[in-house]
Amino acid sequence: MSTEPSPQNPAALSAVFAGGGTAGHISPMIAIADALLERLPGARVTMVGTPSGMETRLVPAAGYELKTIDRVPMPRRPSADLVRLPGRFARAVRQAEAILDEADADVLVGVGGYVCTPMYAAARRRGVPIVIHEANAKPGLANRVGSALGGSVAVAFASTPLRGAAHVGMPMRRAVSELDRAAARDGAREALGVPGDAPLVVVTGGSSGAASINGAVGRFVAGGGLAGTGVRILHITGRGKTVTGPDGAPLAGEGYVQREYVDGMELAYAAADLVVARSGAGTVCELAATGTPALLVPLPHGNGEQALNAADLVRAGGAILTEDSDFTEGLIRSTVLPLVQDPAALARMSEAASRVGVRDADRRMADRAIAAASNRKDA
Structure with a gap:
């Protein structure tokens, strides 16, 4: 250059x-x-x-x-x-x-x-x-x-x-704006340690992680919420963050993989059937550009900009919005699991996201x- x-x-x-x-x-x-x-x-x-x-x-x-x-x-x-x-x-x-x-x-x-x-x-x-x-x-x-x-x-x-x-x-x-999710899916899952065709939820709170999201997912998995569902969760916890189980060791369980950081979120977008994330401006726009269905959990403090960032994508039907206080083990069970196991709903969300995404x-x-x-x- x-x-x-x-x-x-x-x-x-x-x-x-x-x-x-x-x-x-x-x-x-x-x-x-x-x-x-x-x-x-x-x-x-x-x-x-x-x-x-x-x-x-x-x-x-x-x-x-x-x-x-x-x-x-x-x-x-x-x-x-x-x-x-x-x-x-x-x-x-x-x-x-x-x-x-x-x-x-x-x-x-x-x-x-x-x-x-x-x-x-x-x-x-x-x-x-x-x-x-x-x-x-x-x-x-x-x-x-x-x-x-x-x-x-x-x-x-x-x-x-x-x-x-x-x-x-x-x-x-x-690498993000030109991503072909379908073509990159298998390679991305191999690279992230979640190979196979099982429905996959990628959870991320950003590079620093999100304590409330980490806690809800940790409690859900520790309580056996994934057992027998056929769903997998890749939990990107944030640098220096580890979700632990009742014994104090890093949490592990059927269908659950945690990583502190992913070098290149295009891998996560390609691997995921559904992303759970904060609604920072960059994340929202990348989800839209790549046509990745999402459940967005805005930061509960600050000037409210994260909820506003999500508004266009949610209005278009490409994402679902939930308040931080509502993101619990119960919501994962009642909303996240049924959605990630509904290919038709995910396809509609992906198409809607792509319509508002700019590459x-x-x-x-x-x-x-x-x-x-x-x-x-x-x-």
Whole structure:
């Protein structure tokens, strides 16, 4: 990939990408950058984050150099930090301007996170076009600011309330967006240690796991809930998390396999007949893009964005939503087991999910960035 200025092509498009904090921001940013370089192999890409986010690990791992500016969170109550906010923000904007100047930026692509607000302000001051991708159904503060500053906005969910936004879907890795579940099923099950044709439920609470989901599944299995059903559960418990049985040893039982982590969720989507998961934006969009039926259990705290993330997919019939407090051994018995043993219902859900899923959001966003940059060059 070309990420540095080329003496042979000094006029190559220069795109600056800003985002960070969580994988939910960083993964789409990397997917868009990859797609832009696929479209324009001679383009120059500059990635910007803060020194303390996951971008410090994920961006270099993807093959890009990361530049950083100060992290300037908004204090939630009166404090000394609130008094210092204007000075800190001004310093971060100056740092952002220096990065845009050094890159001779033709476009700024922002995906959210603390880094984006000063980057948007700097781009506005420098006359650099702003292209925004909002991953959540409830837009974050930085992207609301970017929109107010005149950024061109695209969203992962059609229901996201940002005025004038285009619905493009969620940029994601090609291994997921181009997945053929049926063709990959057998190989994925072998790789995950759950071979065979038995109905399979994949349960995941994300890379860190979900204590309430882990607990309900653990109690269900320990109580003999799978015995004689012919159903299997692959339980992805989260890094450092182990579900134990009554004897304190790692839980084991008929049809039950637990793993802390799966390297590549495309394997889980291909192997599963039904996925039980939180409804983070990335997970919801990947389930839709791959046509994977799901039961979604939003986080019970925070600003309610996970329930909103799930709304479009649930409305379409591609997923079922249940509150965290309702996800119990009884619900697994009454809802999960009958559903995973109903091929016709699963097929309807898969078709419904595929209808709302978007597989080319990375390329759509790359094209928006290229168009914005081209318009500036032609002006």
